[in-house]
Amino acid sequence: MEYVIEMLDIRKEFGGFVANDDITLQLRPQEIHALLGENGAGKSTLMSVLFGLYSPDGGEIRVRGEKVNITNPNLANELGIGMVHQHFKLIHNFTVTENIILGMEKTKKGQIDLKSAAQEIAALSEKYNLNVDPNAKIEDISVGMQQRVEILKMLYRHAEILIFDEPTAVLTPQEIEELMQIMKRLVAEGKSIILITHKLAEIKEVADRCTVIRRGKYIDTVNVGEVNENELAALMVGREVSFVVDKGPATPGADVLKIEHLTVKDSRGLKVVNDLKLSVREGEILGIAGIDGNGQEELVEAIAGLRKIESGKIELLGTDLTKMPIRKRTQTGIGHIPADRHKHGLVLDFLLSENMVLQNYYEAPYSKTGILNQKAITDYSERLTAEFDVRSAHGIKSSARSMSGGNQQKAIIAREVDRSPKFLIASQPTRGLDVGAIEFIHSKLIEERDKNRAVLLISFELDEVLNVSDRIAVICEGKIVAVLDADKTNEKELGYLMAGGKYEGGMTHE
């Protein structure tokens, strides 16, 4: 048998919309096989078919040469197929061990045998260098660690074929590097891996072969060693992609947002934004560079009104925002593309059209005297989805949950940008998106800037901060430690500043 998994001519339709159009993917034993495609290309759908979440409308699946009919995830588990989903499925107030054994608890005298399970998990963790504490609670460990718990969950179930759905989208660069090592280790120990990712560099680093799909169609399977990143990008998008952000010089004007002496506490009560000072001018993109957890998130929440301000002042066009309710801020001119699109950006169980009016459902023409105007909502959503190329299976009547991440993000951006806010917050706007979508979103941000609006960009990707911003503010331990012109600095200098270098004030922890 040459292949552990063969998906042959797989077809999957969602009520007439073809998400997978006769796609073939063959996985060799002990290979890392990348599955590459734009957001909404149908990658998650294809893997859901393999994992038994969807039953295919055509084609066949062979596992170890044998034709199988995987109608639900339990069968997939039985066949040794495990999956780390794009969004983790963990119970937050359970421990690592409890989460892992959930559904297959071993009992001793009628009681769950947590102790031996924990030992087994510790042993697995050791074997694959995962460094996971079996007794830690999920809510206390980082996202990267949670992902490892998901990996352990598969290993504990003796999975041989591991599917990773965009595993690096939620990780920091350091964690990504470690994950790559873990995957290599897994393969060395006999596992076979399907890796979904948009990040071409990652494919180059770990994958042996790569299958490319585009808009539901199979394009090609290539040996990764024989192609470069540009060729991969072109295969994926169907045209040449420019990796350089194309923008003219900024013509900044007066201050739009002014922050002075801002102090904000995080959920644990620690001062994570500490006496921060910052201003953003019209007609510029100000990027914030910083290592995750240095107060970026809380800063954004304080500006948007989602978090209480301890002291200090935020002014938008001369109006004091400090005590203003959220709705009022929105009306004063803030657009907010939130970092967590599932938590804040969308009501996942609403239709796309309902999500499109999330910020203005109460105003004419979308409501009149408290009654929703369906026609106005429909027309507006149709226009926005067309303008921003938001793709979904059933148009504006798709539930937001069924849409791919990139299209969810485009929908949020359409909603926030179309209101023409004078000040736009873009928090991790391209996290988890493919190069085509990233290019599109960057061009939208620059378009806003060129309409003389102020844009605040927060991103953990230094590349993005450097390429898109006009000025860069470096945040470290809740303070802005430097503000630099984007074209006069580089990754090295930023990295140094982000880590607290050069800054000579007291770097004491609160």
Next chain:
Amino acid sequence: MNKKLANFNWRKILIPIFSIISAFIIGAIIIAASGKNPLDAFSALFSGIFGNTYYIGEWLFRSVPIILTGLAVAFAFRTGLFNIGAPGQLAMGGLTAVVIGIFVQLPWFFHMPLMIIGGGLAGFLWGLIPGILKARYRVHEVVVSIMLNYTALYFVNYAILKFIPNPTNPAQSAAMQPSATLNVPGITELVAAIFPNSRLNFGFLIAIAACIIFAFIINKTSFGYELRAVGLNPSAAEYAGMKVNRNIALSMAIAGAFAGIAGAIYMTSLGKIDVEQGLTGYYLLGFDGIAVALLGNSTGVGVFLSALLLGGLKAGAASMQAFAQVPAEIVEIMSSLILLFVASGYFFERILDKRAIKKLHKIRQQKVEVSE
């Protein structure tokens, strides 16, 4: 077959239907085990529901309060809250209506609306208490509502004895004014002609109107949009500038108003409040609302249909007992089973899966040679 999507709407309907059928099957087994013929029992049950126009009228009459308590639970569900306080809200609404019915003198066309509105308002306020405690202090609405249920039920008993005693019967309240009825000239005669002798009255139309209002608020208004957003994702609702806490409090209060109206109609139909019937009676009506809301998937139409189903079972139970000598309690068992099955709908899927798992197990064992 295209499973997830094609089944999406199907599942919502299939699970209740499946549950109802299963409940009947198990009910039949229990009846058979007790030595009676299930077919006789069910035929007595059904003829007790729509055997003649009197039965039909009684069936609809009995469904009225559970339609309304169903709405009371469903409304809160849509906002992500669990309104287990319908019994208390119903009791307070009923008491208020009876007090208005006893002490206020008005022509019927003012008196009846006043009692209904008064009952709704009392339920509204009684629901507002857990609503505010939840919104302000994050106290769980279930805990508060359960305590308020007892408070309301004992308060009602106390109030009957203390303020509106019946001189001839200590277990009942005083009688209401003749104008305090749900008789509407024209409609009452019409109902009497179609459903002779049954107690069906104008309350049924109020319940239908309540279902329509429910669906309208939830689906067509910007307020309903907010309520749904808060229920489905409070963080996103907050992000969009909605007043999450205000919506939580209001949602419990409006839910309470539906239950309060249920109480007003129920007591007004009976013409008085009964101390003895108190506790268990209100509890059953309130908790049936939970079953109805679950079974009806918290939609206006769904609640209406499920309430008719449950109301039917209750209405037919007496006939079953009388004509087939099968205890009426079997109906309670069956309605509980329906609820249990709906709540654990996925259980059915699991059973189907088990067999397939075994078959695939051996493929798993096969070795793959590494070819390189």
